[in-house]
Amino acid sequence: GNSVTQMEGPVTLSEEAFLTINCTYTATGYPSLFWYVQYPGEGLQLLLKATKADDKGSNKGFEATYRKETTSFHLEKGSVQVSDSAVYFCALRMGGKLIFGQGTELSVKP
Amino acid sequence: EAQVTQNPRYLITVTGKKLTVTCSQNMNHEYMSWYRQDPGLGLRQIYYSMNVEVTDKGDVPEGYKVSRKEKRNFPLILESPSPNQTSLYFCASSPTGGRGGQPQHFGDGTRLSIL
Numbered sequence: 001g002n003s004v005t006q007m008e009g010p011v012t013l014s015e016e017a018f019l020t021i022n023c024t025y026t027a028t029g030y031p032s033l034f035w036y037v038q039y040p041g042e043g044l045q046l047l048l049k050a051t052k053a054d055d056k057g058s059n060k061g062f063e064a065t066y067r068k069e070t071t072s073f074h075l076e077k078g079s080v081q082v083s084d085s086a087v088y089f090c091a092l093r094m095g096g097k098l099i100f101g102q103g104t105e106l107s108v109k110p
Numbered sequence: 111e112a113q114v115t116q117n118p119r120y121l122i123t124v125t126g127k128k129l130t131v132t133c134s135q136n137m138n139h140e141y142m143s144w145y146r147q148d149p150g151l152g153l154r155q156i157y158y159s160m161n162v163e164v165t166d167k168g169d170v171p172e173g174y175k176v177s178r179k180e181k182r183n184f185p186l187i188l189e190s191p192s193p194n195q196t197s198l199y200f201c202a203s204s205p206t207g208g209r210g211g212q213p214q215h216f217g218d219g220t221r222l223s224i225l
Binding site: 044096 | 214219
């Protein structure tokens with residue numbers, strides 16, 4: 001079946017550090033891939049997406065590239081800020097079904 | 111303002127007492143879906159609806175019912191709630207369900223506690 005695995009958290013970084021959150025997936029077919037972010041007490045917001053192999057999604061300094069050969073969609077940001085502290089979810093979509101990873105909590109210290 | 115609205119936001123109830131969580135969207139979206147969020151498990155899909163009168167099971171449908179009688183509403187029904195349904199629930203919608211790449215708009219969540 002389809003599944004998403006992300007690196008476990010929590011991840012604690014200092015401000016301006018480089019961020020990588022790993023995400024790998026298994027899927028039959030060609031899913032669309034997403035990163036969502038959840039701030040404390042809120043619902044999920046779309047951070048970025050990619051719909052086919054080699055697509056790069058980007059938003060607010062975050063980037064992720066759809067790698068079909070390694071079935072990965074790792075999230076990166078060159079310089080994190082305290083305001084980036086949140087829980088990040090990798091997800092894949094196949095038609096009506098959306099499958100999430102378990103989430104990675106990021107804490108950025110000043 | 112485009113939004114997905116869930117009610118109630120918080121509910122504490124007892125085992126076996128039927129409850130309904132409402133979800134409404136004002137974006138004329140065809141697709142709607144329900145998820146539950148549990149620590150360490152991420153979000154898991156309960157049910158989804160591709161359009162009016164079309165619903166399908168997600169990964170964890172047991173103990174839940176849904177209906178889609180009109181496009182804007184997609185209520186989640188717990189006929190006989192049990193403590194293992196204590197969770198944070200999210201409703202979401204997107205323009206359509208069939209085409210990839212469409213992100214979902216999420217509601218703010220409903221925290222259910224079943225005693």
